[in-house]
Amino acid sequence: MSRRVDVLVVGGGIHGAGCAQAAAAAGHSVLLLEQRALGAGSSSRSSKLIHGGLRYLESGQWRLVRECLHERRTLLRLAPELVTLRRFHIPLYDGMRRSAWQLRTGLAMYWALAGFERDARFGTVPRRQWEQLDGLHRDGLQQVFWYHDAQTDDRLLTEAVMRSAQSLGAELRMPAEFVGAELRGAEIIARWRENGREETCAARVLINAAGPWAASVARSLTPSIDVPQLDLVQGTHLILDRPASERLYYVESPRDGRAVFVLPWHEHTMIGTTEVKFSGDPSTVHPSAREMKYLLGVYRHYFGRHGHPLPHVLEAFAGLRVLPAGSGHAFHRSRETLLLPERAQRPRVLSIYGGKLTTWRAVAQRAQEMLAASLPVRAARARTDQLPLRPE
Numbered sequence: 001m002s003r004r005v006d007v008l009v010v011g012g013g014i015h016g017a018g019c020a021q022a023a024a025a026a027g028h029s030v031l032l033l034e035q036r037a038l039g040a041g042s043s044s045r046s047s048k049l050i051h052g053g054l055r056y057l058e059s060g061q062w063r064l065v066r067e068c069l070h071e072r073r074t075l076l077r078l079a080p081e082l083v084t085l086r087r088f089h090i091p092l093y094d095g096m097r098r099s100a101w102q103l104r105t106g107l108a109m110y111w112a113l114a115g116f117e118r119d120a121r122f123g124t125v126p127r128r129q130w131e132q133l134d135g136l137h138r139d140g141l142q143q144v145f146w147y148h149d150a151q152t153d154d155r156l157l158t159e160a161v162m163r164s165a166q167s168l169g170a171e172l173r174m175p176a177e178f179v180g181a182e183l184r185g186a187e188i189i190a191r192w193r194e195n196g197r198e199e200t201c202a203a204r205v206l207i208n209a210a211g212p213w214a215a216s217v218a219r220s221l222t223p224s225i226d227v228p229q230l231d232l233v234q235g236t237h238l239i240l241d242r243p244a245s246e247r248l249y250y251v252e253s254p255r256d257g258r259a260v261f262v263l264p265w266h267e268h269t270m271i272g273t274t275e276v277k278f279s280g281d282p283s284t285v286h287p288s289a290r291e292m293k294y295l296l297g298v299y300r301h302y303f304g305r306h307g308h309p310l311p312h313v314l315e316a317f318a319g320l321r322v323l324p325a326g327s328g329h330a331f332h333r334s335r336e337t338l339l340l341p342e343r344a345q346r347p348r349v350l351s352i353y354g355g356k357l358t359t360w361r362a363v364a365q366r367a368q369e370m371l372a373a374s375l376p377v378r379a380a381r382a383r384t385d386q387l388p389l390r391p392e
């Protein structure tokens with residue numbers, strides 16, 4: 001075998017780039033294979049928020065919220081040009097599911113979990129300023145809360161993390177499609193297609209960071225490894241021809257109470273997202289007419305009154321969440337990342353299922369720790385919580 005690496009990473013989304021960075025920072029030789037482009041999967045189709053996940057408090061996901069808020073703080077420090085703290089608004093109307101005191105309590109807990117940071121405070125918009133809220137309808141409006149979370153460009157962030165990995169010696173092959181691997185003793189023999197040829201290399205460990213394709217990557221290994229029961233859940237966003245506002249909104253769909261974000265995106269307004277169970281080839285995911293109608297309905301409900309013309313959709317895109325299989329609504333399922341080694345002792349394969357853009361660095365660090373026993377000790381080159389991330 002001509003080529004040998006410590007760590008082979010499959011997938012150039014945020015998790016693959018993050019794992020490549022963490023492994024290279026720990027001093028390992030790293031090769032990452034991406035079949036299309038960096039961030040081509042879910043990591044360019046997210047809501048683009050680096051957030052604690054305010055609504056996860058309701059489902060008791062405290063550990064996740066605390067970790068997300070910690071990562072938000074770290075990314076604001078490491079990537080100030082890519083991750084910015086923004087003011088979000090939550091309008092509260094008569095007859096809504098949550099009361100003002102419930103919202104206030106939730107926001108206070110969120111602020112406490114963020115360590116009572118001065119610039120992550122929350123409050124309410126005085127009634128005399130409601131007319132400045134981008135045409136938000138005011139019939140039955142009781143209060144408008146504001147709080148802070150961060151926004152990013154998910155694709156640029158993924159590219160910046162990969163550049164950081166490369167600066168530490170990681171190698172990127174793209175487009176390069178992983179096709180399978182054999183687990184032989186303490187070694188893995190991996191195969192991929194690149195420039196019409198099949199290439200191979202030996203690796204000590206393989207990190208399966210193929211996002212919605214992770215189950216099919218896991219199934220391409222011999223001998224076979226366990227693949228958990230998963231659901232793919234499609235989420236669509238629309239870019240509307242409305243000028244971007246400085247304000248971001250967190251509203252409740254009048255139809256089913258789901259949280260929907262209305263956000264500035266470059267010079268326009270973005271709205272999302274939906275949650276629709278998906279089956280089939282992840283490459284074929286696309287926004288449906290039904291999802292577009294749903295999101296336009298939410299937009300019109302909050303911003304389409306007072307004689308405002310109806311918005312036009314400039315662009316629509318869909319991505320896939322990987323969630324633990326279940327019968328309940330996707331909205332209420334755990335958003336924790338599942339890190340699954342193929343065996344308990346000295347794992348050779350680690351698969352990453354699901355997760356959040358926000359926690360990529362912590363997840364990559366955890367992956368590195370889980371694989372440490374399978375890798376030689378090398379001289380560390382850096383710490384990922386000290387590595388600045390910049391747009392090109």
Ligand SMILES: Cc1cc2nc3c(=O)[nH]c(=O)nc-3n(C[C@H](O)[C@H](O)[C@H](O)COP(=O)(O)OP(=O)(O)OC[C@H]3O[C@@H](n4cnc5c(N)ncnc54)[C@H](O)[C@@H]3O)c2cc1C
Pocket residue numbers: 010011012013014015016033034035036037038039040041042043044045046047048049050051176177178179209210211212213217234235236273318319320321352354355356357358359
């Ligand atoms: C609609 C939606 C909104 C979201 N909003 C947010 C948010 O606002 N904030 C947040 O924190 N999280 C959010 N998330 C979650 C977040 O986007 C994902 O958890 C994250 O992007 C997953 O990254 P990943 O690297 O695991 O997967 P991906 O980004 O999908 O990357 C997998 C990569 O693997 C490559 N690949 C697949 N198979 C192969 C192969 N055989 N060979 C080589 N390469 C291969 C693919 O091309 C792809 O680039 C959202 C998710 C969705 C779907």
